[in-house]
Amino acid sequence: MNPFIDLRSDTxxxxxxxxxxxxxxxxxxxxxxxxxxTVNALQEKAAHLFGKEAALFVASGTMANQLxxxxxxxxxDDVIIEAGGHAMNFEGGASAVLSGVQFxxxxxxxxxxxxxxxxxxxxxxxxHFPVSRLVVIENTHNRGGGTVFPLKNIQRIREVAAKxxxxxxxxxxxxxxxxxxxxxxxxxxxxxxxxxSACLSKGLGCPVGSLVVGSKEFIKRVHRFRKMVGGGMRQxxxxxxxxxxxxxxxINRMEEDHRKAKKMAQGxxxxxxxxxxxxxxxxxxxxxxxxxxxxxxxxxxAALREKGVRVHPTAKIRIRCVAHLDVSFSDIDRALEVxxxxxxx
Ligand code: TLP
Numbered sequence: 307m308n309p310f311i312d313l314r315s316d317t318x319x320x321x322x323x324x325x326x327x328x329x330x331x332x333x334x335x336x337x338x339x340x341x342x343x344t345v346n347a348l349q350e351k352a353a354h355l356f357g358k359e360a361a362l363f364v365a366s367g368t369m370a371n372q373l374x375x376x377x378x379x380x381x382x383d384d385v386i387i388e389a390g391g392h393a394m395n396f397e398g399g400a401s402a403v404l405s406g407v408q409f410x411x412x413x414x415x416x417x418x419x420x421x422x423x424x425x426x427x428x429x430x431x432x433x434h435f436p437v438s439r440l441v442v443i444e445n446t447h448n449r450g451g452g453t454v455f456p457l458k459n460i461q462r463i464r465e466v467a468a469k470x471x472x473x474x475x476x477x478x479x480x481x482x483x484x485x486x487x488x489x490x491x492x493x494x495x496x497x498x499x500x501x502x503s504a505c506l507s508k509g510l511g512c513p514v515g516s517l518v519v520g521s522k523e524f525i526k527r528v529h530r531f532r533k534m535v536g537g538g539m540r541q542x543x544x545x546x547x548x549x550x551x552x553x554x555x556x557i558n559r560m561e562e563d564h565r566k567a568k569k570m571a572q573g574x575x576x577x578x579x580x581x582x583x584x585x586x587x588x589x590x591x592x593x594x595x596x597x598x599x600x601x602x603x604x605x606x607x608a609a610l611r612e613k614g615v616r617v618h619p620t621a622k623i624r625i626r627c628v629a630h631l632d633v634s635f636s637d638i639d640r641a642l643e644v645x646x647x648x649x650x651x
Contacts, residue, residue, distance in 0.1 A: 417450020
């Protein structure tokens with residue numbers, strides 16, 4: 307049991323009893339030999355779900371993004387990404403170390419950008435410039451506030467990328483949330499992309515794991531790089547079983563998490579010293595500012611923690627909250643009461 311109402315992230319969930327049962331009963335083998343039947347089943351299921359030739363189970367969202375970037379690029383290449391993008395800002399500088407690439411950040415509107423911006427970011431063919439190789443799109447966009455990236459923009463970006471010979475990768479850590487909020491299927495969202503990474507350990511509630519999907523040839527490259535970074539796991543079927551369970555049972559329920567986040571945002575809007583636009587909350591993530599209070603976000607977070615509510619300060623006056631499987635609607639009511647009490651003082 308988590309003694310806190312923990313709104314820091316949707317990564318904090320514990321497996322449900324049903325998920326633990328599926329894990330306990332999993333058939334397993336040595337996945338480094340390609341012989342774990344449950345990992346193989348999960349990979350086949352994911353490839354089918356996304357309409358791609360192949361899939362690979364990896365340890366984390368970071369590993370999924372970084373191995374994909376490596377498989378698409380050559381050292382010295384430019385990777386076009388939104389300025390607040392996770393792969394550039396929150397993955398330890400991995401792309402510089404593992405792939406030797408540089409990022410070309412473009413400013414988005416809550417994480418969303420358009421084809422014209424991509425076109426303007428692509429370098430001309432001249433020895434002075436790096437080669438623009440890859441566009442990364444994050445869906446939903448974490449720092450944008452859980453924003454759903456519109457499929458129309460993606461399709462137009464694809465046209466530009468195809469014309470100019472660039473590849474496309476989706477950081478779909480929370481693609482499931484985008485699918486539930488928009489009614490667009492994983493397959494439709496994945497179609498314009500050469501590769502997609504999708505996390506099992508966020509809204510889906512698994513303890514570990516992410517998936518990468520793409521062509522057979524691409525996944526073979528990612529597999530080799532997974533080996534290089536020591537990401538080959540042996541009886542990983544215990545973890546893959548949680549993934550299969552979650553894909554079957556935990557996608558549609560995310561609609562509830564979106565309602566919890568909306569309810570929380572609406573409640574926060576009525577609290578003194580809190581600044582929030584509840585209409586901007588599209589999925590399970592919300593951000594609010596504490597700018598009219600005298601305290602920093604870290605101080606507010608520390609005061610809330612003392613009262614049993616955990617939130618994630620992300621900047622001087624900015625706090626993130628994320629709804630998930632392990633917080634109930636009544637936890638949201640309680641969190642709002644606690645926040646109102648702390649912000650009054
Ligand atoms: N995001 C985490 C951590 O940064 C703390 C979070 O709590 O939101 N892409 C996106 C869009 C992500 O939000 C994350 C994780 C990742 C990739 C990386 O996944 P992991 O943590 O599994 O490596």
